Amino acid sequence: MSSLRALATVLLVSLAGKPVLAQDSLKWRDSVVRLGLAVRALAESLRTGDSTVVEVSRRHGMVVRASRSIQAAGDLALERFLEAKRHWFGTALPSEGGFRILLRFSGEYSTRRDEGRVPEVLELAGMPDSVEATRVLRGVSRRQIGNADSASSVLLFEFGKLMLAKSSVELQKWLRDPLPLSLSERERKLPVLYAFVTGAGGSQRKCVAGSLMDCAYVLGLRQMVGADLGGSYPEFLRGDLLLTALEAGGEGAWERLRLAATKPVTDQLTAAAALPIDSLLAQWRASLLVLRPTDHSLTAQQAIVTAFWAITLMAGAIGVSRWA
Amino acid sequence: MLKAVIRIQWKACWHIVVALALAGMALPIVSVRLGWRGAANLAFYLSQLQLWGLFYPGLALIVAIALATATWASDRRGHHIYALLLPLPRWRYVLLRYLAGLALIVPIILSLWLGTVIATTTLNLPPGIRVFPHAITLKFALTLLVLFGFAFAAASASSRMLGYALRGFGLFLAIHIGVLLLRPGTNLIASLVGILITWPGPLAPLGGRWMLIDV
Numbered sequence: 001m002s003s004l005r006a007l008a009t010v011l012l013v014s015l016a017g018k019p020v021l022a023q024d025s026l027k028w029r030d031s032v033v034r035l036g037l038a039v040r041a042l043a044e045s046l047r048t049g050d051s052t053v054v055e056v057s058r059r060h061g062m063v064v065r066a067s068r069s070i071q072a073a074g075d076l077a078l079e080r081f082l083e084a085k086r087h088w089f090g091t092a093l094p095s096e097g098g099f100r101i102l103l104r105f106s107g108e109y110s111t112r113r114d115e116g117r118v119p120e121v122l123e124l125a126g127m128p129d130s131v132e133a134t135r136v137l138r139g140v141s142r143r144q145i146g147n148a149d150s151a152s153s154v155l156l157f158e159f160g161k162l163m164l165a166k167s168s169v170e171l172q173k174w175l176r177d178p179l180p181l182s183l184s185e186r187e188r189k190l191p192v193l194y195a196f197v198t199g200a201g202g203s204q205r206k207c208v209a210g211s212l213m214d215c216a217y218v219l220g221l222r223q224m225v226g227a228d229l230g231g232s233y234p235e236f237l238r239g240d241l242l243l244t245a246l247e248a249g250g251e252g253a254w255e256r257l258r259l260a261a262t263k264p265v266t267d268q269l270t271a272a273a274a275l276p277i278d279s280l281l282a283q284w285r286a287s288l289l290v291l292r293p294t295d296h297s298l299t300a301q302q303a304i305v306t307a308f309w310a311i312t313l314m315a316g317a318i319g320v321s322r323w324a
Numbered sequence: 325m326l327k328a329v330i331r332i333q334w335k336a337c338w339h340i341v342v343a344l345a346l347a348g349m350a351l352p353i354v355s356v357r358l359g360w361r362g363a364a365n366l367a368f369y370l371s372q373l374q375l376w377g378l379f380y381p382g383l384a385l386i387v388a389i390a391l392a393t394a395t396w397a398s399d400r401r402g403h404h405i406y407a408l409l410l411p412l413p414r415w416r417y418v419l420l421r422y423l424a425g426l427a428l429i430v431p432i433i434l435s436l437w438l439g440t441v442i443a444t445t446t447l448n449l450p451p452g453i454r455v456f457p458h459a460i461t462l463k464f465a466l467t468l469l470v471l472f473g474f475a476f477a478a479a480s481a482s483s484r485m486l487g488y489a490l491r492g493f494g495l496f497l498a499i500h501i502g503v504l505l506l507r508p509g510t511n512l513i514a515s516l517v518g519i520l521i522t523w524p525g526p527l528a529p530l531g532g533r534w535m536l537i538d539v
Contacts, residue, residue: 197452197539198366205363208452292454292539298462302523306466309526313473318418320477320485 037131053121061127067120074122076148081124081155088181090251092258094162097133098126101158104137105145120145124155134162157182168261171268174220175242176235192240193288201230215281221266244284245273329424337394341428344387348436351379352536356443363450377534380460384468387432392475395425422476429468437461440536453537460536467529
C-alpha cells in the first residue's frame with residue numbers, strides 16, 4: 001500500500017511539476033545569459049580598465065577612451081566621427097541602451113619585445129553604454145588606430161553596420177553589403193561610376209542613357225520582364241544609392257527610413273530622401289555622371305606652369321652648355 | 325637663321341622623326357583595336373586600355389631622348405667648331421637648337437593626334453562611353469615639352485657639368501641613406517619624386533590617367 005501511495009505521489013509530482021520544471025529552465029537560461037553578460041562586462045572592464053586606457057573626450061552623449069599613445073588621435077577621431085554621423089544618420093542611434101565599438105591593435109607581428117605588450121585600444125561608447133547594448137570588437141592595424149581620419153572612418157563603418165542591423169530585413173536583403181562609410185566620397189563614387197557606365201546589359205545601357213525605369217530595375221527596386229533586359233548592377237551600387245538618399249534627406253533621413261521599415265525598399269528610400277523614387281534615381285545618376293573626366297582636364301594654370309618649366313629648362317641648357 | 329638650323333637638323337635626323345611619327349600614329353590605333361570585342365566587356369576593355377596608356381609617356385620619353393641627343397650629335401662630333409665659327413652669341417645658338425628640336429617634335433605630335441582621331445572614329449562605341457583624342461594629344465605634347473627640356477639640358481651640358489650633377493646626385497643618395505638609418509620613416513627619394521610628379525612639379529604632366537577612351 002505504501003509503495004502504491006509512493007508511486008501515486010511520484011506520478012502526481014511528475015505531472016504537476018512539468019510547468020515548474022519549465023519555469024526553472026527559463027530561470028536557468030536567464031541566469032546563464034546574465035552570467036555571460038557579466039563575464040563579458042568584466043572582460044571588457046578589465047581590458048579597458050587598463051591604466052594605459054583613459055577617457056579622452058566626451059561629447060554629444062558619446063565618450064572616447066584610448067590608450068595613452070593615441071589619445072590625440074582619439075580626440076580628433078571623435079570629432080570627425082560625430083560630424084560624419086550627423087551627416088549620415090542625424091541623431092539616430094543603433095540602440096536605446098547605447099553601444100560600444102572597441103578597436104584593438106595587438107601588434108602586426110610577434111617578437112620577443114612585443115611579448116607582454118599592452119594592446120593599443122580606441123573605444124567609442126554611446127551612452128548609457130549598458131551591458132545589454134550592442135557592441136563590436138575589431139582588430140585593426142596600427143595605421144588605422146593611430147590616425148584620426150582612418151580611426152574615425154573605421155568607427156563610422158562599424159557604426160553603420162550596427163545601424164543597418166537595426167534596419168528592416170528587406171533593406172538588409174536588398175543591400176547585402178555593409179554601407180561603404182569608410183571610404184571618402186571620391187573613393188566610393190569612382191568604382192560605382194565605372195560599374196555604372198560599363199554595364200553591358202540592355203537595361204544597364206538604357207539606365208546610362210537616362211531611362212529611370214531601367215535604373216530601378218537594374219538596382220533591384222522593381223521587376224520587369226523582357227528578353228533583352230540583362231542582369232542587374234553589382235550590389236555595391238545599392239549602398240551608394242542608399243547613401244545618396246540619406247544625403248538628400250538630411251539629418252532626419254535615417255529616422256524616416258526606420259519609420260518606413262514595414263514598407264518595401266523603394267518606399268523606404270523614398271521616405272529617407274523625402275523625394276519621389278524617380279527624382280532620387282535621377283539625382284543619383286547625375287551625381288555619378290558629374291564625376292566623368294572632361295575634355296578640358298588641363299587648366300590654363302597647368303599649361304602656364306608647364307611653359308614655365310620648359311623655359312626654365314631651356315635657360316638651364318644655355319647655362320650648362322659646353323662652351324660655359 | 326632658324327630655318328637653316330631646322331633644315332640642318334632635319335637632314336641629320338629625319339629618319340628618327342619619321343620612325344617616331346609612325347610609332348605615334350600606330351600607338352592609339354593598335355591600343356584601341358587590339359582588345360576590342362564589342363560592348364559586352366567594356367570594363368575589362370577599359371582596364372586594358374589603361375595599361376596601354378603607359379606607352380604614351382614611354383613614347384614621349386623615347387622621343388625626347390632621341391631628338392635631344394640627335395640635336396647635339398653633329399656639334400659633339402665636330403667639337404663645337406661649327407658653332408664657334410658662327411657670328412652668334414652662345415645663348416642664341418642654344419636657343420636656335422632648342423627651337424629647331426621643338427619644330428621636329430611637331431610632326432610627331434600631329435601624327436599622334438591623327439592616330440587618336442582615326443582610332444576613335446572607326447570604333448563603334450556604346451552611348452555613355454566617351455573619347456578624348458584632343459585631351460590625350462595635348463597631355464602628350466606637354467609631357468614631351470618638359471621631357472625634351474630635361475633631355476636637351478642634359479645633352480647640351482659639358483662633361484664638367486654632368487660630373488657635378490652626378491656628384492650632386494651621389495651626395496643626395498648618401499644623405500638619403502643616412503636619414504633612412506637615423507629615421508626609418510623618412511624617405512627623401514620618395515618625397516623628391518612626389519614633389520616632381522605633382523603640380524606644380526615639372527614632371528606633373530606624366531601623372532594622371534592616359535585614357536583615349538573613358539567613361
